[in-house]
Amino acid sequence: MTIRLAIIIMSALGMMSDTVLIGFYPQFFDMRYGNTDQVHTGMYVAAISIAVMCTLPFWVRVAKRFEPMSLIGFTQCIAGLLCLSAIWAETLTQYWVLTMLMFMFKSSYLLMFPYLMRIVNSEEHGRTIALLSVVVHISGILAAASGGYILQHLGASAALILMAAGDFGQMAITLWLNRSGKIIKVNNQREIGAQDIKDTAAIVADDATAPAPVSARRGFSHLTKGILTLSMIMFVFDFSAYLIRPFFSEYWMYATAHKDQTLAGLIFAIPGLAAVVALIVKHKLSASATQRNENLSWNLLLSLVGLYLQSIPSDIAIVIGRCMYGWGLFQVAVKLEVSLFAISRKEDYAHHFSITNFFQNLGVLISSWCAGYIVSLISHQAVFLIAAVGIALTWLANKLTLDLDHIKASAESPDATTDRSSEIELESRHV
Template sequence: MSLRLAIVIMSACGVISDAILIAFYPQFFAMRYGVTSTVHVGAYIATISIAVMVTLPLWARVARHVETMHLVFVTQGLAGLLGMASVMTETVAAFWAVTMLMFMTKSSYLLMFPYLMRVERAETHSATVGLLAVVVHLAGIFGAMAGGLLLQRFGADACLFAMAAGDFAQMALCLHVIRAGKVVGVLGSTASSSRHRHGTLPRVLRLSVLMLLFDFSAYLIRPFFSVYWETTTGIADRTLTGLVFAIPGLMALLALWLDRQKRTGLSGTLINLILGGVGLVLQAAPWATAILIGRCLYGWALFRVSVKLEVTLFRISTPQAYARDFSIANGFQNLGVLLSSFCAGYVVEQLGMTSPFLLAAAGLLLTAVASHLIFPTRRRLSPAPSCQTEHAN
């Protein structure tokens, strides 16, 4: 197994583990602890974002002294153990404490992404980002469907066991790659080119603000979509709910296939943000057909814009700064998800289930405006000077 394939599979395992409950936390807390507050669910999802946002930069610093694959091997093992321990928690407070520690340890697997970009050639970055984005979306499909099936047929504990299994699978893959001698060492070059690392920071921060706006808007509808779908359509099949929740993953696969066939006509960031806004408005309509069409448009836009932003990040960064810049951008993204989670719980409680879709649509339009203010010309998105890409022979 090649290093690239191992990292792709590890990413899929991590996303599946995260996606098992992400669409079903309202049902999970109601089933396991009798908690039905929408604000509580929004706060829990937001706190997950805080845990990742705080710890990922710390793991990036540790990765300056420990090879990334060795680090992830240890942290994913700990995350799996904490996931198993969460099954035994009898109170909501204990569940919060154990699972937040779990998310803090497992966040290190996100370093696999900048690590892979370091060992890949620069000309393959766009294809690699697209591939990983599709893998993430498809893993989200499988995770959401599996979560719905497990929750409906086997109960809440089965979901927690499945999440822990994903962490142990990542640990096993790390061990396989290490023992097979496939690890590409990158520690020797992390101390060089500090001037260029600092030179990329202003543009990375500007791009990160744009990512924050986009992620806030894109994920505002996520915490309560499953409840909204079941309430609006009257369909209580949670496996089907998981599939509808994961429609954006199917659209990501379609977009990647069209890219490979050179048939993608809608690739501009502005038009995709507009399509995403239209898709969000359609999802606010009280008809299943409109929701499904809107879900497709939203999924297309989510994939196209997120890939564009990720590719831009690695264009304006340098290999020596990939882990740092990625952790910064990811922190802003998680801040956007955090804010959206807090707002979602409050907005749903005060204004109803359809309001997050309309607010999210307005947010995508604001993102379009902000992109022209922050990066007014294509020239400002050009690669940073003196960027030397490392790759494995």
């Protein structure tokens, strides 16, 4: 097993562990603690985002002293133990404390993504991100389906055991990688002068003629502005895309009179299936057709229409809407991630990833918090309509700023593409 395959498997395990209960927290809290407050559910999901967004920058700093993959093994072990301990939490307060600590340690597994981007050639970034996205979506399908079934037939404690199993699975893979010597180390290697490092940052179209030198103040300001602007676009998109998530399974059962939670989990997972189909289609298209298929404006429109259709209390409308929403969500998410690694520089991947991840989690946090109030004060349908307005704002923000469909990356030097060991050596001072 190569390290790339290992990271893909670990990503799947991490996603399954994270999403086993994500669509079923209203039922989970009712079943376990008798709490039916929708605002509480929204606040809990928001707190998960706070835990991740506040601790990931810390893990980025720690990973400068310890190899990222070794660090992930240690932190996932602790996360798994905390998850198991939450089974015996007798009160909501105890459950909150234990699971928030769990998510703080669990967030370190996100270091895998910038790490993987560093050890593959830049021309492979789009393909790798798309593959990871599909793996994550497939894992979401399995987790949502199994989460609903386990919660309904085996109980809340079994769902927590499945979450912990994902953490221990990641720990086991990192131990195997360490023992087999397959980990590519990125810390404590030979320093090489900055003059030998090529700036492979992409150039935003409106002031792009040549890449700025690494040490240039103007280049730094330009890069920082691009990352922060992209972060704001990601913030608006993630707020809109995830606004419907905490209460979707509850909405499905309310809108269609289908009370089976396993079926609700499968409907919840339709966007993941749409992402798999989108990846297969993407590999079959010609270069020009692929470019049109990846157009950000088109996919945002598709997501917007999909959200509107889901607000209609009809089985067929909701299923069609989930398909459209899932296709658009996948394409937009991949486009935004590819744009991050195009705008950034290799030695800054982890740092810039932590910045964008902060804003993404902030969007998820605020959306989770708002969703509880929207559902309790207005209706389930209002969540979908407000999310659609947010997608429209995402389109407007992109058009007025970066216009990501027109970003072009500068050519990478031959040395960087032909000698990967030298490339890793050049980047060894950063995570």
